[in-house]
Amino acid sequence: MCASCSTLCTEPAPMPRRDRNLWFGLCALVLVAPWLLGGGYFINTSNFVAIYALPAIGLCLLVGYCGQLSISHAAFFALGAYASGILSARQGLNPWLALLLAQVLAAVVAVFIGWVVLRLRGHYLAIATLSFTIIIEVLIKELGSLTGGLQGLSGIPRLSLGGWPIASDTALHYLLWTVTLGVLWFALNLAHSRMGRAYRAIKEGDAATALLGVDVSRHKIEVFVLSSLFASLGGSLYAHFVTFVSPAAGSVMFAIDIILVLAFGGFDRLWGAMLGVLALTYLNEYAVTFADYKRVAFGVALVVIMSFFPTGLLAGLVAAGQRLWRKGA
Amino acid sequence: MLAVRDLSMSFAGLRALSGVSFEVREGEVRAVIGPNGAGKTTLFNLITGALVPQAGELSFAGASLLGRGAPAIARLGLARTFQQAQLYRSLSVIENVLLGCHAAGRSGLVACGLGLGRARAEEHAARLWAQECLARVGYAGREDRIASELPLGEQRYVEIARALATRPRLLLLDEPAAGLNDSETDALADLLLQLRQSGLSLLVIEHHMRFVMRVSDRIVVLNFGEKIADGVPAAIRQDPAVIAAYLGNDDGTART
Numbered sequence: 001m002c003a004s005c006s007t008l009c010t011e012p013a014p015m016p017r018r019d020r021n022l023w024f025g026l027c028a029l030v031l032v033a034p035w036l037l038g039g040g041y042f043i044n045t046s047n048f049v050a051i052y053a054l055p056a057i058g059l060c061l062l063v064g065y066c067g068q069l070s071i072s073h074a075a076f077f078a079l080g081a082y083a084s085g086i087l088s089a090r091q092g093l094n095p096w097l098a099l100l101l102a103q104v105l106a107a108v109v110a111v112f113i114g115w116v117v118l119r120l121r122g123h124y125l126a127i128a129t130l131s132f133t134i135i136i137e138v139l140i141k142e143l144g145s146l147t148g149g150l151q152g153l154s155g156i157p158r159l160s161l162g163g164w165p166i167a168s169d170t171a172l173h174y175l176l177w178t179v180t181l182g183v184l185w186f187a188l189n190l191a192h193s194r195m196g197r198a199y200r201a202i203k204e205g206d207a208a209t210a211l212l213g214v215d216v217s218r219h220k221i222e223v224f225v226l227s228s229l230f231a232s233l234g235g236s237l238y239a240h241f242v243t244f245v246s247p248a249a250g251s252v253m254f255a256i257d258i259i260l261v262l263a264f265g266g267f268d269r270l271w272g273a274m275l276g277v278l279a280l281t282y283l284n285e286y287a288v289t290f291a292d293y294k295r296v297a298f299g300v301a302l303v304v305i306m307s308f309f310p311t312g313l314l315a316g317l318v319a320a321g322q323r324l325w326r327k328g329a
Numbered sequence: 330m331l332a333v334r335d336l337s338m339s340f341a342g343l344r345a346l347s348g349v350s351f352e353v354r355e356g357e358v359r360a361v362i363g364p365n366g367a368g369k370t371t372l373f374n375l376i377t378g379a380l381v382p383q384a385g386e387l388s389f390a391g392a393s394l395l396g397r398g399a400p401a402i403a404r405l406g407l408a409r410t411f412q413q414a415q416l417y418r419s420l421s422v423i424e425n426v427l428l429g430c431h432a433a434g435r436s437g438l439v440a441c442g443l444g445l446g447r448a449r450a451e452e453h454a455a456r457l458w459a460q461e462c463l464a465r466v467g468y469a470g471r472e473d474r475i476a477s478e479l480p481l482g483e484q485r486y487v488e489i490a491r492a493l494a495t496r497p498r499l500l501l502l503d504e505p506a507a508g509l510n511d512s513e514t515d516a517l518a519d520l521l522l523q524l525r526q527s528g529l530s531l532l533v534i535e536h537h538m539r540f541v542m543r544v545s546d547r548i549v550v551l552n553f554g555e556k557i558a559d560g561v562p563a564a565i566r567q568d569p570a571v572i573a574a575y576l577g578n579d580d581g582t583a584r585t
């Protein structure tokens with residue numbers, strides 16, 4: 001049946017072979033990483049990479065594919081983290097159950113916020129989602145009896161397996177990266193499916209899309225909810241990993257950091273987002289010594305990247321390289 | 330199958346359409362002609378739900394189109410092309426046509442994300458159908474070319490293929506022959522007649538008189554938003570009101 005048609009439909013899965021191979025490569029790397037990196041510092045930082053990758057993957061689908069610039073991912077990250085933390089540390093729920101309920105809560109909030117803000121476009125959408133982030137940041141600080149206020153929320157229990165808390169860096173490494181690899185796999189499939197195609201069509205313009213019978217607002221809400229859920233899942237895992245959450249998790253600064261990750265890796269490239277998270281997380285760790293200047297440096301970097309490489313630094317460099325290569329050849 | 334009754338629309342006091350009525354029968358090629366600014370494109374925008382009429386009735390296959398959004402109207406079996414081809418410029422040819430298949434798709438976000446077998450089977454079937462639609466319009470180029478790189482003539486054919494991919498019962502074409510030379514126009518006329526042969530009904534806006542006379546079964550003539558004539562090509566050709574309207578316009582019948 002397939003003999004007569006092009007190479008495109010010889011692919012058994014929606015995901016192109018190259019992405020699948022890269023994904024399996026990453027799986028292999030994750031499997032051996034504890035031996036390569038040794039225990040301690042490197043593996044610990046790599047666990048943060050796995051966590052921060054979740055909101056970045058979500059934002060990549062929402063902004064890069066569907067073209068809906070949202071600055072609410074830090075808020076959903078914080079929502080997941082605090083809901084998980086409060087339910088397990090204060091209410092005494094099993095951490096797994098707390099994590100699950102946190103995602104349900106985040107989904108409900110995302111449906112509502114998405115329904116309200118996705119009628120807006122461009123700058124208005126960015127401002128509305130930024131406002132939501134600010135509201136969450138204020139609520140975290142003000143509702144001290146629930147959230148611990150500025151002191152943060154401590155004593156969050158770890159996730160456990162068969163009665164044993166997952167506490168060692170290596171065990172956490174396998175848990176966190178299994179989740180992140182799963183989410184990445186889902187996102188890659190989605191990006192290359194009919195949904196990803198519809199998102200890119202919506203990004204280009206709504207008018208013709210609606211006339212093709214595509215339900216634009218429904219797709220926008222779906223991808224917004226999914227992408228917010230990825231962020232809140234990252235937040236919940238963070239809470240049970242660090243066992244402590246502070247208001248910084250829901251700050252506008254963190255929201256901008258996630259956007260910076262995409263600015264570095266390329267807005268519509270999931271692998272670029274992964275590389276961006278990797279680079280930024282390790283950079284952040286090393287930049288601790290000059291933390292005061294870090295914000296300024298990152299801010300300047302964001303402006304410079306957006307001016308010269310509006311599709312993202314890595315993506316822009318790759319495209320420029322290809323142009324040079326073609327000229328040379 | 331399509332009935333337009335007393336349709337009126339004005340923009341900030343300018344009457345783009347006033348009290349226009351006509352119908353399209355199953356399996357016919359119906360043309361809409363008229364000088365620039367006569368309200369032809371506005372008529373398409375109203376039928377497809379891109380604009381909401383201020384007065385009048387629209388019905389398709391017995392169902393009223395009023396109060397339905399553009400996506401719902403499209404799903405009833407209406408598809409259109411635009412005066413300026415509206416392809417997704419950054420998507421490839423096949424992806425553009427596949428978007429025509431999107432609304433008929435069943436697999437949802439979760440099935441797509443998990444890469445379930447039924448989502449993959451559906452994608453495969455959609456791809457075959459999209460390729461068939463491209464073949465139907467005679468597109469011979471590479472299907473992975475990016476739409477913005479195509480010459481305008483090819484963009485128009487890809488846009489027709491994308492409209493066909495929605496499996497429409499009525500296809501609306503807005504000036505499909507604009508900018509084509511004589512032999513290209515003849516090829517387009519052949520295509521439209523072939524589509525009618527396959528059971529599709531067509532509503533076509535066009536200026537090119539030789540083309541209109543050749544393909545259409547019946548013609549509606551609009552002038553300043555009003556219908557001034559309606560009938561078979563032979564009758565329209567001799568209609569004094571039509572001749573008067575066109576003689577007063579640079580775009581006249583001289584362009585054959």
Ligand SMILES: Nc1ncnc2c1ncn2[C@@H]1O[C@H](COP(=O)(O)OP(=O)(O)O)[C@@H](O)[C@H]1O
Pocket residue numbers: 340343344345363364365366367368369370371372
């Ligand atoms: N969205 C709109 N807003 C304001 N005026 C419009 C709009 N669409 C069309 N018009 C006006 O309505 C009249 C009819 O336009 P149109 O339907 O495009 O004519 P045609 O397609 O027959 O050339 C023109 O005078 C045009 O300027």
Ligand SMILES: [Mg+2]
Pocket residue numbers: 369370371412
């Ligand atoms: Mg027009």
